[in-house]
Amino acid sequence: MNTEGDFETRRRFMVENHLRARGIVDPKVLDVFEKVARHEFVADMDLCQSYADHPLSIGEGQTISQPYIVALMTQALALAGTERVLEIGTGSGYQTAVLSLMAKRVYTIERLEGLLSLAQQRLSRIGLTNIEYRLGDGTTGWEEEAPFDCIIVTAAAPEVPESLVGQLADGGRMVIPVGAAGSQDLTLFHRKEDDLMRVHLCGCVFVKLIGREGWEG
Numbered sequence: 747m748n749t750e751g752d753f754e755t756r757r758r759f760m761v762e763n764h765l766r767a768r769g770i771v772d773p774k775v776l777d778v779f780e781k782v783a784r785h786e787f788v789a790d791m792d793l794c795q796s797y798a799d800h801p802l803s804i805g806e807g808q809t810i811s812q813p814y815i816v817a818l819m820t821q822a823l824a825l826a827g828t829e830r831v832l833e834i835g836t837g838s839g840y841q842t843a844v845l846s847l848m849a850k851r852v853y854t855i856e857r858l859e860g861l862l863s864l865a866q867q868r869l870s871r872i873g874l875t876n877i878e879y880r881l882g883d884g885t886t887g888w889e890e891e892a893p894f895d896c897i898i899v900t901a902a903a904p905e906v907p908e909s910l911v912g913q914l915a916d917g918g919r920m921v922i923p924v925g926a927a928g929s930q931d932l933t934l935f936h937r938k939e940d941d942l943m944r945v946h947l948c949g950c951v952f953v954k955l956i957g958r959e960g961w962e963g
Contacts (some may be wrong), residue, residue: 839865
């Protein structure tokens with residue numbers, strides 16, 4: 747069955763068994779993951795897998811990340827609700843929805859027009875209005891809106907794009923997977939003036955970050 751009640755049961759199971767049990771402890775993160783309907787962001791054929799802890803295809807060679815990774819990246823940003831957040835890679839819009847409920851404003855960039863259009867429709871339908879959208883190369887960021895308190899990159903870069911570092915506010919935090927095409931380190935960077943402190947979160951595998959300061963398309 748795929749009733750709303752059934753989805754709510756699966757969502758609670760996801761939060762307790764895939765998030766809390768694996769070390770997601772921020773109560774604000776857990777609360778938002780109980781609220782955001784992940785099944786709204788997957789293809790109809792994958793509705794039964796909406797709350798399973800693995801990525802799913804969203805078309806055009808892209809994926810919606812597994813819930814645990816989305817939660818881990820969100821928790822690492824330590825959002826207080828006052829931040830301006832830059833998201834690189836809108837994708838399905840699921841991570842965008844989570845950020846929208848936890849930050850003051852979200853600026854999200856997607857290079858694939860079809861994905862951006864669909865994500866915008868979904869996010870508008872559920873009533874999220876504190877989001878700005880851009881179609882383009884996310885590796886160069888959104889200079890005219892910088893600096894950002896937090897930056898989250900949902901695709902893997904061979905190295906950290908310098909443009910994104912330059913658009914991160916002093917004291918800001920950035921989460922990004924960095925490494926080879928088939929294996930990366932999910933890394934938290936904390937900017938202190940001209941220094942970047944680095945914290946390894948976990949190993950991971952993301953799709954490539956395509957763009958001028960990422961991988962070639």
